[in-house]
Amino acid sequence: MLKTKVYKFRVVLAAALLTATNFAFLGSFASAAGLTHVTVRFDRMATATATTGLVCAQPATTATEASVVVGFPTNTVVSTTLTNWGVSTAVTTGWPSGAVAWPGIAQATAADNTLKTATFPSTDLTVGTLYCFNWTNSAAITTRAAAAADLTGTVTTQDSVPATIESGTYATAVVGNDQIVVNATVPPTFNFAIGTCSSNIDNFTGNLSPSAVGTTTGCDVTVNTNAKTGWFAWAKDSNTGLTSVSASKTIASTTPGTNATLSSGSEGYVLGVTSITQGSGAGTTSATNAYGNGSGGTAAAAQGSGLDSTLRLIASSTGTASGAVFRVQERASISAITPAGTDYTDTITLTGAGSF
């Protein structure tokens, strides 16, 4: 009788120990509390769309976390390729106020499209602190094919067993379209105005003389355009030189398109771009080599190139311009035998265009 009772007691004791062991495992689940806060933001909410996202949670239970399991709504496509589950805490823009980087977070160690879960490593969390991390590869998740509201998922922290420490449930929605496409047109503009020379008449500042190269006062040309790659200005003249009807004489243009510097005592007639400024805008203005100084700069005194009846490129810009201004001046030199005349004249046509 005594042996029988002892045997019974040992059986009961062993059973009790076994049961206690089981409960030690299961008990951690049974005693799980709830995360204070849980937020999961899908960076795209449109149907059947690959998306990155944000996970935030605030623990309420003191324990040593080793992992976090994020559960996604039904019909979400969860990539099982772990390299698609890279994470980052570098960009905190858009995180909830007070959130800090989730410690120990790293690429998922498990992803299950059947359970709709991804498991990430974690280190110990502090109760009352809101932690966040982003999953950064849109290949990780594709939203469900059909729009729906009130789709729920979970965030669960686990210890090293792994046994649940605590969890929280979130809701999200999948919508037909989560984007707005905004379109606009900026219409082309171009303005080209000759000014500063009254009535567009640009007289020489004095009588032409064999002893000096004469020059006009000059006319300024203002260019405004939103042409993205700039503008061009051309010039041609009516006489290929200064012509006097009364003297039946033309002081000929130098070779059109070739930079030249006039010398006193020798006949010649040129147009030079003597200054050029960009104003505002994105472009860089310049005189052409022929009508500038021959090397990208503006023409010096007596410098320029002859004109003829063909439009010759005299200046340009590489971008938009507001208030770009260039000045054109004509220079002439005569010899001692250049016939006298008071009606030497030439008509220069200036034109411009934008490069849109």
Next chain:
Amino acid sequence: MIWKSLAALMVVLNFGAFSSSSNYQLKSYGVNSGGTNNSSSSTYSLQAGTGEVSGNVSGATTYQTKSGSIEAQQANVPGAPTVDNNSSTYFNKLHFVINTASNPTDTTYVVAVSTTSNFTVTNYVQADGTLGAGQVFQTYSQWGGAAGSLAIGLSSSTTYYFKVAAMQGKFTATGFGPSASAATVPPPSLSFSVSPNNLDMGSLSAGSVVTSPSSISFSFTSNSAFGGTIYVTGSDTGLRSVNSSYTIQVSPPSGDLSSLSEGFGLQGLSASAPLTIQSPYDGTSNTVGSIYTTFQPLFSSTSTINSGSASATLKAKASATTPAAQDYTETLTFVAAASY
């Protein structure tokens, strides 16, 4: 210790056979209806005192007891457990803490759960927190101690009643104590929409502020106790023209298009409470918030959002030097998330 317990057990188990020995004396005992007054198996022990077991019950809101000598050997009847829904956040589970009624630590408890106060249909909390038909006895510690446990897998928006019985050693369990109840809340919900999905700003004449032809409408509803946020992000930082390699934008965080030569941005127009327009989109007149390629809060709330609505508008301005192009475009993405 084991042998002492065993000896004590032997005394109890054999009291009906002897009235005294050199080691003990029973002052009062009886077999009552005769026959064996104890029986046992590997899983239980029973001490019978036929005629002594009474169905009489006395109790109050916090305790319950029965008369009879068998009851005297049972654990104390547990008091009503504490049951809660974690400040109205649990929709599919409830938290409970057992009232031990000062039972010793080796006492085990079973937790009965029902959706009716009279426990017409009763289930029991299993070791994993789910409900099942079988009774599961665990110690107070295994039920989470003072921190309590969760009964999981519950239905939302439902009141659940909890009551607890105790058992110590191999004796018969007590009756169930008084019950306590708590209700699960509705499940987490979130709905969101944004419209329209296309906006043509038209032609941007230099120097003129152009407002989108229609405002952007949002609907956002969530039962989250801690509110939620509508975020915005852009594919670029403004209206981008690939052809002209140019972006019409406002330098962060915001700018007044009335004074700026050009720009493009978003401005919140309205938000139904508790939603509020977030900076930098809370400007007025022609002050707009910049477009970022990372998510920025546009509308936010810190409390439950019931049938929330909001609206926003887009404003753009070109300057004389804004490159001409017909392909200026921006894709704005709006998403919503809530804190549960």
